[in-house]
Amino acid sequence: MKTKATFYHAGCPVCVEAEQQLARAIDPARFEVEVVHLGTAKNRVAEAEKRGVKSVPALVIGDAPLHINFGAPLSALK
Amino acid sequence: MKTKATFYHAGCPVCVEAEQQLARAIDPARFEVEVVHLGTAKNRVAEAEKRGVKSVPALVIGDAPLHINFGAPLSALK
Numbered sequence: 409m410k411t412k413a414t415f416y417h418a419g420c421p422v423c424v425e426a427e428q429q430l431a432r433a434i435d436p437a438r439f440e441v442e443v444v445h446l447g448t449a450k451n452r453v454a455e456a457e458k459r460g461v462k463s464v465p466a467l468v469i470g471d472a473p474l475h476i477n478f479g480a481p482l483s484a485l486k
Numbered sequence: 487m488k489t490k491a492t493f494y495h496a497g498c499p500v501c502v503e504a505e506q507q508l509a510r511a512i513d514p515a516r517f518e519v520e521v522v523h524l525g526t527a528k529n530r531v532a533e534a535e536k537r538g539v540k541s542v543p544a545l546v547i548g549d550a551p552l553h554i555n556f557g558a559p560l561s562a563l564k
Contacts, residue, residue, distance in 0.1 A: 413511065429550045433491065435513035472507045474554050 410440040417465040422479035426465040488518040500557035504543040
């Protein structure tokens, strides 16, 4: 079974670069990558927060939130 | 030809977690991942700095430095 990897972003330039560089580099044979734009999918901000996301862009692999560079704090998306 | 991806770290707990979660998730079919411990390979700190690394852990894919969470500033490793 593939491990779920969720890439949360908000469309910012830092987010887009991280998505292009990192989200696409994840091994598709082992991971199921979902890209979530929290600016448009505001109903998923609470989910991201619950999973430990403090800022975007962030990649949550399994239970571990990884914050990549810094685009915007999660609080700015509420 | 595979794209080179370099994961710079310093052995800190944040670094180790990022390595386990992220560096191992990179697609080995498309990327050649090298893990560099800057605490022991001090001669490569200048290289990391030149590639835009400000803190560890960081992953440099091609020309893009991606800082993941925050373990230590690069200045602490000089």
